Amino acid sequence: MHNLFLQVAETGQVYPGPEPETGSLTQQGNYQFVGDDGSTYQFVFATLVVAAAAAPQNYNANQFVKSGLPEIRILSQRFDQDPNTGNYEYSYEQDNGQAAAETGQVYPGPQPETGSLTQQGSYQFVGDDGNTYQVSYVADEGGYQPQGAHLPVAPAQIPEYEQLRIEHPELFWAEQQQYV
Structure with missing residues (x-):
């Protein structure tokens, strides 16, 4: 078990600047303690912090929001x-x-x-x-499947492809997969 003696002395002063949100801060002080070896250690410090917040003259917080388009309300x-x-x-409107x-x-795996x-x-x-324009959709293992009157429709099955499906069903094994 170590006995630790700690002595702290600290002072500070705030100096307001000429404009709002400007100014400086000074701090000074020392820390003194006795280490495990019985020796006394002392740290002395001094700091100066200067802060200023600058904004352009005639600053308007909304000047970057305006787009020339009408405001949209939820x-x-x-x-x-x-x-x-x-x-x-x-949902939203x-x-x-x-x-x-x-x-x-959600379907847990x-x-x-x-x-x-x-x-x-x-x-x-x-x-x-x-x-x-209105779009309805389903998105699942089969991908994103949108439907809307303005969207193009996939062409009908070509006869040659349907014949290939009949003659070589092993080529279409992925279509037979069931997703759970």
Whole structure:
């Protein structure tokens, strides 16, 4: 067991500057203690801190926010998540016609930190042409699958491909996989 003798002496002075948030601070003092070997040690210090906050003349905090576009307001927003499963739902709507809603379903895997997530939702926005576009989607092991009246549709199956599927089903083994 070591007996430690500690003596501290410290003083400081604040000197306000000519403008708000400017000025300086001085501190001085010493620490004196007795070490394990019985010797007395002393540290003497002095510090000077000068601080100034500068802002350009005629500074306007909102000057960098303005974009020339009208301000968009949030009409509604919601986010709910089940802390036990991780499943969630969210939605929002803005006054410019943009809206989104999504649900997420978590499927735990056999090992910790594994599994999958299925997301299903929709969103809408007003395009530059003034039309409102709507997209609904599913995102899962099959990828992102959007649907909307304005989106292109995949071409119909070509006959040669269908014939290949009939004659060589082993080439299409991945289509037979079941995801759990």
